[in-house]
Amino acid sequence: MIQLPVKDPCDLCEGMAGREERWAIIEEGEHALTVINPWQFEVGQCCVITRRHVATLLDLSQPECVAIMVAAQRVAAALVKAYNPLGILTFQNNGVYSGQETPHFHFHVVPRQEGSDWGIGPPQLATFEGAGRRKGTSHDPSGDAQRRARVQASARQLAETADRIRANLQRSPS
Numbered sequence: 001m002i003q004l005p006v007k008d009p010c011d012l013c014e015g016m017a018g019r020e021e022r023w024a025i026i027e028e029g030e031h032a033l034t035v036i037n038p039w040q041f042e043v044g045q046c047c048v049i050t051r052r053h054v055a056t057l058l059d060l061s062q063p064e065c066v067a068i069m070v071a072a073q074r075v076a077a078a079l080v081k082a083y084n085p086l087g088i089l090t091f092q093n094n095g096v097y098s099g100q101e102t103p104h105f106h107f108h109v110v111p112r113q114e115g116s117d118w119g120i121g122p123p124q125l126a127t128f129e130g131a132g133r134r135k136g137t138s139h140d141p142s143g144d145a146q147r148r149a150r151v152q153a154s155a156r157q158l159a160e161t162a163d164r165i166r167a168n169l170q171r172s173p174s
């Protein structure tokens with residue numbers, strides 16, 4: 001059984017409710033929103049999230065699946081234009097043993113640059129113990145508090161990054 005991380009209140013629902021000061025939306029639709037990840041391991045890294053509070057890929061409706069991938073492709077194209085990255089990394093975690101830290105579906109879209117300060121990305125997931133929690137203990141995702149502090153962007157920086165990405169989004173077909 002997939003064990004979910006515990007976070008109450010949910011930080012993504014808090015953001016959607018306007019109770020998170022660093023919340024910055026790049027684009028939103030009926031089923032999905034593209035938002036800036038407050039942890040900028042890479043400048044410009046985003047998440048596409050569901051409007052509904054559901055935890056994993058397994059919980060998504062088909063329209064949500066479509067909305068997530070369309071939004072991810074759109075923001076990936078905008079990131080390429082805005083930052084000219086060496087690559088675009090996408091990933092999505094389901095359960096604490098896959099590295100999921102928030103129990104609300106989010107699909108990462110990350111522009112990769114040389115010399116970046118990536119800390120909690122896929123290389124760490126190669127070690128199963130490092131990816132999740134031991135049974136019966138609360139999930140501690142930190143592992144590297146210093147790096148996490150270093151990559152925490154201010155509300156102003158996040159808003160500026162969101163503006164830059166938004167300016168590079170293609171107009172949606174209407």
Ligand SMILES: [Zn+2]
Nearest residue numbers: 010013053104
């Ligand atoms: Zn939520």
